[in-house]
Amino acid sequence: MNIKEFDFVDDREKILRTLDSLIEEDSEKGDFRGRWSDKEFYINEYFQKPEYKVFLALDEGLCTGYIIGRMEDKQCDIEMHYILPGYRKKGIAKRLKTKITDYMKDNGIEKIKSWVSSDNTASIKLNESLGWKIIEEYKYCLFAKDLK
Numbered sequence: 001m002n003i004k005e006f007d008f009v010d011d012r013e014k015i016l017r018t019l020d021s022l023i024e025e026d027s028e029k030g031d032f033r034g035r036w037s038d039k040e041f042y043i044n045e046y047f048q049k050p051e052y053k054v055f056l057a058l059d060e061g062l063c064t065g066y067i068i069g070r071m072e073d074k075q076c077d078i079e080m081h082y083i084l085p086g087y088r089k090k091g092i093a094k095r096l097k098t099k100i101t102d103y104m105k106d107n108g109i110e111k112i113k114s115w116v117s118s119d120n121t122a123s124i125k126l127n128e129s130l131g132w133k134i135i136e137e138y139k140y141c142l143f144a145k146d147l148k
Contacts, residue, residue, distance in 0.1 A: 002059075025085065064083065131145060
């Protein structure tokens with residue numbers, strides 16, 4: 001398993017296959033509709049803009065997961081974090097979250113934040129294991145970690 005920074009030219013087709021899985025999974029749950037079920041929306045919104053940093057988990061060329069952070073001033077918001085169902089519980093999410101956290105710290109970001117659904121116990125445990133703290137809670141938990 002390799003964690004690497006997303007490159008639009010080299011990785012576009014890989015991420016499209018993974019987005020197919022995300023969209024299918026979300027549509028089965030009824031979570032996202034409209035533009036959120038459109039791969040090109042994801043590509044145009046998250047994968048081409050300079051304020052976004054994307055890291056991929058690759059296994060023999062297959063994108064098994066990714067994480068997207070949006071940088072603004074001295075803060076990064078994790079916009080999306082997804083692991084293919086067959087690759088969950090293998091430490092990939094932890095490696096991706098660690099990679100983006102280290103990148104942000106090395107590039108002058110002072111705080112990193114991430115919203116997690118309050119019923120997503122796996123993501124809550126992951127964030128807590130990495131030293132993130134809940135700073136707000138409702139239907140979602142807002143986690144944050146100071147990097148300075």
